[in-house]
Amino acid sequence: MKPINDLLLAAYLDGEADSLERSRVDSALAADPALAARIRRIASTRDLIASMSRPACPLDLSQAILAKLAASPATDRLDRSSTDRRSAIVSRKRSRIITMISTRDRFVGFAAAIAAAAAAVLLIIAVAYRPNRPTDSNRLARVDSASKSASTRDAKSLFLRNPRSRLSAAQRVLQDTARSLELEDQERFAAALAAPTEAEIEHELSRESLVNILDRPASKRFVVAADKLDDSLRERVEEIIRDTPRKDPRYGRITIAPGAGFDPDHAAEEGVVFALAVDEPELKRLEASLKSKFNNQLIESRLDDALVARLAETDEVAIETGEPVPLVHHNPIAIASNEAEPASESRRPVLAESADATDHEASPVPDEPENAKRLAPTGVESRGRSTPTRRGLSKQKQLKERRSTAADSARDSLKGAVLDRGADLGRKAEEIDSDSAKSPAPKPIDSKALVDQPPDELSVVSGLNSVRIEKPAGFGDQRTQAAKPSTTIVIVEIVAASRKSSR
Amino acid sequence: MTSGRDERTLIEACRAGETEAFGTLVQMYQDRLFPPLLRLTGCADDAADILQDAFLKAFQKLDDFHGESSFYTWVYRIAVNLALSDKRRNRRAPSSLTGTGDSAFLDPSDDPDRTDPAAPLELAERETIIQAALLELAPEFRAVVVLKDVDGLRYEQIAAILEIPIGTVRSRLHRAREELRNRLSSLLGDRGGRNDRPRPVAAIEGDLNKNTK
Known part of the structure; x- marks a missing residue:
């Protein structure tokens, strides 16, 4: 038995x-x-276990939850047509994924061109997952971001396709609306306001810039296990990223809202991801810095493309600028010097000098940091290229404040605000038209142009020192797109120490 | 008006944009969901917070709910997963059991067998010890024993909520109880009448060996 x-x-x-x-x-x-x-x-x-008390919930959570939902302006829309809203979100996500895929395809050629000059590596660092309770603000943001109006999305979609067309269209809408206001047509005014604001334009430009950074084919991933997950941890990692000199000093900071499903292991948690492009020596330095800070808590693994795709889809994006490598004007014949700028004193003046270089002005290359530094604050570059940089949280806050102020003004004088905005957009559209007439290339989004156009500078990497050497006149005749990119995506993700063993 | 409506009607109302209906769903289930979360986290504040997060998440993902299980089971699963994925809470010291408002939960005044004035204190202390032992269990074992012994769910329900096979529920439950038995030997020794006093483990093992021969 x-x-x-x-x-x-x-x-x-x-x-x-x-x-x-x-x-x-x-x-x-x-x-x-x-x-x-x-x-x-x-x-x-x-x-014995069953003998434990079974207390009721001490709070009426229904009131708290309804208050959270009601506190979001999005809830009003939700209440009117939840089903429509949800459907709209689904279709919005689909269209955004399609947009992103096409953008990725488009930028593969560009990545190849850059990689030909310096074996570029894309690094994504994800830090500071917060298993703690989400704050009220991010809860609300979560609801709000999921509830943008269809008209705003349509306008954004138009802008993504062509910023110049979008500005012209917005101008027309606002001008029409201004006229309509005389007839007190409030509905048309509301439609005009649904057109993207300057802050929204910047946001989308940031996203485009981020997609550009993310668009590198290979990938790997680090995990940093930590005991405490808080802002100081994120700041420590960001400090390393900011202070590691790179030829492309930009980096994207992406906030992953709780429930966004970025990482299945942290589905319900907030996270911050940093995305940046580095070459191999830069990657090694960055790894060394991270290891020195986080010791053996650094774990490396592969990163899947779907994860990168979802990053580019995230709403909260900011592009910051870190420490650039020393930039020197150099005779191309005597390329190999790594001794040029030993200390930081040399960096700033050289960069300032670079900004004045007429050679750059004559042949701008999209997404190069030096060009980006000269962009207008609006993020809409005069030749139609859109590569905003140095936009971070503080910038976003400023933009939000400006937008809020603008809303107050609009309440005081609706007609005046609309007319001003229409005129402003009109000027921008005219500038674009004017500059386009003067300088036909490059077009805002044109993969062929990007591939065909060589970089305007070479990067020579030796040991731990990198020196950027400006392209001499006439160098642009050489074609570099035949070279294969050697790119890698790395994620460094900081999670609780107890997770380490499970990976 | 949302009172008196069944779960399905309320969910449909939520989908149609009637947010108030979701409040009714929360009221229907919050008190049933709170105790297991309290025992999983060891802290009333955390349990309430997780429960609120779970409901908010359920609201946001309502379109993903297709009725394969009951809404209660679905939210239960979300809440338990949130509790288990929260390593910070899982590492919380047992002393935090008596966080804000917890003392009210330990009120033993309805225990008819207790006449000793010190009884409430003893009961609270005993509960603290049991909770500490629960928190020392690995989360996957703690979840099974809480869902079974605290919440009284069937193996099948536990398997559905934790998305594990029933066989795994059985084995985890057995291991969890064994571990708790070792950790709570002092309480188990004092508990119950003479007839209920557990036999020494060696004797039990002897019996087992005898049975296997």
């Missing part, structure tokens, strides 16, 4: 044994009184 084990006895005790098992235990109990003692032993533990 098969022995009666404790698992079966527990199931018997819990009323979970099937009829066959029950009859087996019943028979065994009749024959062996010791079995009863074993059952009592299991029961005593079970009953």
